[in-house]
Amino acid sequence: xxxLPGPGRPRTKSGRLPLATRTTxxxxxxxxxxxAEGLREDLADLYAExxxxxxxWEHRRRKDFLRRLTRDTWRPGFTMLTAQAPGLVGYVFGFxxxxxxxxxxGFRGTLPQDIAQLTMSGRVFAISxxxxxxxxxxxxxxxxxxxxxxxxxxxxxxxxxxxxxxRVACAGFRSRGWHDIGLLYRPPGPTVLRALxxxxxxRTATEPDDLAYPARIRQPH
Numbered sequence: 001x002x003x004l005p006g007p008g009r010p011r012t013k014s015g016r017l018p019l020a021t022r023t024t025x026x027x028x029x030x031x032x033x034x035x036a037e038g039l040r041e042d043l044a045d046l047y048a049e050x051x052x053x054x055x056x057w058e059h060r061r062r063k064d065f066l067r068r069l070t071r072d073t074w075r076p077g078f079t080m081l082t083a084q085a086p087g088l089v090g091y092v093f094g095f096x097x098x099x100x101x102x103x104x105x106g107f108r109g110t111l112p113q114d115i116a117q118l119t120m121s122g123r124v125f126a127i128s129x130x131x132x133x134x135x136x137x138x139x140x141x142x143x144x145x146x147x148x149x150x151x152x153x154x155x156x157x158x159x160x161x162x163x164x165x166x167r168v169a170c171a172g173f174r175s176r177g178w179h180d181i182g183l184l185y186r187p188p189g190p191t192v193l194r195a196l197x198x199x200x201x202x203r204t205a206t207e208p209d210d211l212a213y214p215a216r217i218r219q220p221h
Contacts, residue, residue: 024085028148031080033073040066042088047131069093072128081149083132083141090132092145097124097159106185107195115157115181115197123156125149143176150200158198163191170194 036043047065048058072078077096083089097103099122104111118124127149132142150158161184162169174180178196185192 027084027086029082029084031082033078036069036073036080036093040069043069043091043131046088046091046133050131050134077125079149081145083145089136090141090145092127092130092142092149094125094127094149096122097126104184106187108183108185112181118157121156123154125152125155125158127158127160150198156200158200160196161193162196164194170196
């Protein structure tokens with residue numbers, strides 16, 4: 001589900017993709033579970049639009065997405081960030097990783113000790129999904145949404161899972177500072193996933209607001 005910028009684009013010194021200048025202001029809005037549930041049909045529509053789906057499988061993919069979204073909205077610490085210009089053009093969502101380490105179940109091998117310790121501290125956040133309208137992918141919107149979602153002083157580590165066969169996606173994450181720490185198997189499907197982590201302890205206070213277009217954040221009420 002993660003939308004990534006195309007390969008080969010020049011990056012800034014910090015490793016970020018430069019954003020194209022927008023003529024329409026972009027509004028960023030942070031949502032809680034109830035607000036996200038209220039937008040579920042719009043979210044599913046954009047998901048369907050952004051995914052390359054085999055003809056005949058559109059309904060099943062949409063249904064699977066809504067099922068996963070509902071499951072994630074009830075996880076502790078769930079939050080979503082949407083981008084509108086003025087209609088919905090992208091969103092990212094995730095949740096706090098449980099201290100008991102259950103999120104890492106299925107990890108092949110031994111989980112690195114520092115990752116296990118951060119998990120027990122309750123300061124790890126999992127990005128579960130990123131969806132961006134195809135026309136917005138070359139504006140670096142997916143990167144910025146992920147950065148903003150992780151811009152919480154309490155979060156020291158971002159984590160996400162990517163299908164190991166999606167080599168371009170994995171390479172895109174690594175180019176932005178994410179580290180591949182191993183493989184993880186999640187039944188009942190046959191997919192083997194790559195576990196990627198992003199240390200956040202050393203980020204500067206100015207980084208989350210480094211945007212090349214007008215944006216504003218609204219907190220859930």
